[in-house]
Amino acid sequence: MSFQLHLRMKKAERAIERVLGLVGRRGYEIEKILAQPSEGSSGIDVTLTIQSDRSGEVLVRQIAKLYEVEQVELTDRESDSLSLPNQRKMK
Amino acid sequence: MKGAEFFVQAMEREGVEVIFGLPGGAIMPVYDALLDSNIRHVLVRHEQAAVLAADGYARATGKVGVCMATSGPGATNLVTGIANAFMDSVPVVAITGQVPTSLLGTDAFQETDIFGITLPIVKHNFLVKRPDDLPWMVQETFRVARSGRPGPVLLDLPKDVMSAEGDYLSEPNGVREETPPPSPESLRSAVELLRRSRQPIIYAGGGIGMGRAVDEFRRFVEATRIPVVATLKGLGSLPTDHELFLGMIGMHGFRAANLAVQGCDLLLSIGARFDDRATGKLSTFAPSAKVIHLDVDPAEVGKLRRPDASVVGNLQSALRALSFPIEIGDWQKECLTNKVKHAWSYDAPTKLIYAPRFLKQLSEALGAGETIIACDVGQHQMWVAQHCHFQRPEQHLTSGGLGTMGYGLPAAMGAQLGRPDALVINVTGDGSIMMNLQELATIKRYNLPIKIVLFDNRALGLVRQWQELFFTRRYSEVDLSDNPDFARVAESFGIPAFRVEYQHEVESAIDRLLSADGPMLLHVCIDQEANVWPLVAPGASNSEMLEGAHK
Incomplete structure (x- = not known):
């Protein structure tokens, strides 16, 4: 099963490493990474294409907890997106 | 004011009373500032003991436990204890010295990438590269450690940042973030499942104590009269001599507790995480049960077992909403009969110590x-x-x-x-x-x-x-x-x-x-x-x- 995660993140010390580490550690395989500065803000937009038999929704909830992650959306090729904003404030 | 002086004063404002630690080169500015502080420092003889003592302090008091070590081996000696606090959701702050920022990445003496090493085992970590970041990072370190599902936070402090003179502006300290209550919709489906159940069991985890929900939990048990089993960390959430307490479940669990879970039609998981030592073979755990999963951490919901209702938010309000009487007299009797039937025997045939x-x-x-x-x-x-x-x-x-x-x-x-x-x-x-x-x-x-x-x-x-x-x-x-x-x-x-x-x-x-x-x-x-x-x-x-x- 392949799905995509779309993250909006704050720029912070090794924030992308933190996300990639979490994904791998939780047993998901990353097929493709696209990271670029967010348009109109100082953050970063990251899109991950992931291959796994494990649930994408569980991974979304784990990623949403990361300090720098402001928003994460899950999409697959057919269904609508699931979006979980990270409600914590941060600098 | 030096960075280290500000840092120590900020910890005082956070309410830190005790630090467990052991000094070394890179952390020396902080140890120097500690001499002028009311914070008590307890000198351990190995850094692993500092972090485990901070963990024990936190669990016993409900406050954040703080430990401190120097860079390099001091920091790596903390790793096991940080992982321990992470696995058991304990609010621990680990402070590490670091080589000066100009030497970061040069394999300097006692340099180690403790930030990178601890990424998988912290709730969060900060490396303070600029003095301007110090006030908010200290504040966030303590706030993150104690809020929501607690956990360890590491703060890595390069020596030059600690020695730098600056006009540090205080952030408010002691910030405690309230966990929002669960949604009314999630509670409604949980109430519905609970009302329909004839053979419910409460599966009590460490989250009840960590979430300061022991009183609400006990009122919930008294209102519903549902028999309770506990995980290793859930022991004591209900007094273990309470009539409705069946025992610990799992690999070395009490027979009546394991049997009750296997026979229940509704499992109320409260601040527990379906750990393999508690569940045994997961696909056969509580095989006939619907599951209500109450937790402060949304990422625990559905991680190992898909619940029929999930109640995410602070446990106090969740438990209050579920505290009503239900009709389960026969089931209760069956569980309590089993508890007596399988009671521990202490008459081992030995003169040695059993x-x-x-x-x-x-x-x-x-x-x-x-x-x-x-x-x-x-x-x-x-x-x-x-x-x-x-x-x-x-x-x-x-x-x-x-x-x-x-x-x-x-x-x-x-x-x-x-x-x-x-x-x-x-x-x-x-x-x-x-x-x-x-x-x-x-x-x-x-x-x-x-x-x-x-x-x-x-x-x-x-x-x-x-x-x-x-x-x-x-x-x-x-x-x-x-x-x-x-x-x-x-x-x-x-x-x-x-x-x-x-x-x-x-x-x-x-x-x-x-x-x-x-x-x-x-x-x-x-x-x-x-x-x-x-x-x-x-x-x-x-x-x-x-x-x-x-x-």
Whole structure:
């Protein structure tokens, strides 16, 4: 099963490493990474294409907890997106 | 003001009273600033003990535990304890010195990438590269550690940032973020499931104590009268001598508790995480049950078992909304009958000391006073969980998720420093105590009146047990028959100690131990072949509990 995660993140010390580490550690395989500065803000937009038999929704909830992650959306090729904003404030 | 001075004052504003640590080169500016602070520093003899003591302090007091070490080996020695706090959701702040920012990435003396090393085992971590970031990062370190599902946060402090002069603007400290209540919709579906259930069981986890929801939990139990089983960390959320408490579940769980879960039609998981040691083979765990999962952490919901209703948010309000009477008289009777039927037996046919009976006697001697038992890891840890009584979860300090041998002695130190009036007991084994034995010096230095009960079976007992049962008695590297004389070891640290070998000595030994003014070590020799029963074999269902001889 392949799905995509779309993250909006704050720029912070090794924030992308933190996300990639979490994904791998939780047993998901990353097929493709696209990271670029967010348009109109100082953050970063990251899109991950992931291959796994494990649930994408569980991974979304784990990623949403990361300090720098402001928003994460899950999409697959057919269904609508699931979006979980990270409600914590941060600098 | 120097960065280190600001940092120490900010910690004071965070309410930090005690720091466990050990100085070294890169952290020296902070140690210098500590001299002008009211914060008490407790010098340990190995950094692992600093972080485990901070963990024990946090669990016993409900406050954030703080430890400190220098860069390089000081920092890497914290790693096991940070992982321990992460697995058990304990609010610990780990402060590490770091080489000056100009030397970062150059393989400087005692440089190690502790930020990177700890990424997988912290709730969050910060590397303070600019003095301007110091105030908000300190504030966030403490806020993140204590809010929501608590956990360890590491703050890495380069030496030049700590030495830099600056005008630091204070951020408000002591920020505590309230966890939002669960949504009304999620509560409605949980209420519906609860009303329809005829055979519900409460599966109580460590989140009840960590989430300060013990009172609400008890009112919920009294209102619904649902029988309760607990995880290792959930022990004490309901007094273990409560009539509705069936016992711990899992690999070494109480038979009636495991059977109740296997037979229930509704499992209310409260602050628990379906750990494999608790569930046994997951696909056969509570096979006929619908599941209501209550947790502060949305990422736990559906991680291992898909719930029929999930209630995410603070447990206090969730439990209040579910506190109503339900009709489950027959089921309750069945569970309580099983509890009596499978009650522990303490009449092992031996003149030697039978550890479960010893712990029962110890627990009875302690009574309902303000006592804390800090365990190490292994057979004795399971016996404590099975046979000691706990009125509150913070009375039982145990390394649940990580299973860290060497946890108990430093955790007891942290608990004793956080709760000076409590009677703190470290129950340990001959394998575990050797992993942080050096802390006997700390106990002596601060005259911490900790009572150490050391079960000595001259083996790495739990591994020996598994080799006996699952590796055709091919014993591999578990023999410790050349152990030192532990009583003499303790005495050489200035801690009185004595040894017992026979059951008839136990009562007076416990009396002598508990009436000692200062620290004392009781060396308890037990049968090398004593095993923990019952046992669910790894990968088996919790309904398949093995029994064996009691020695």
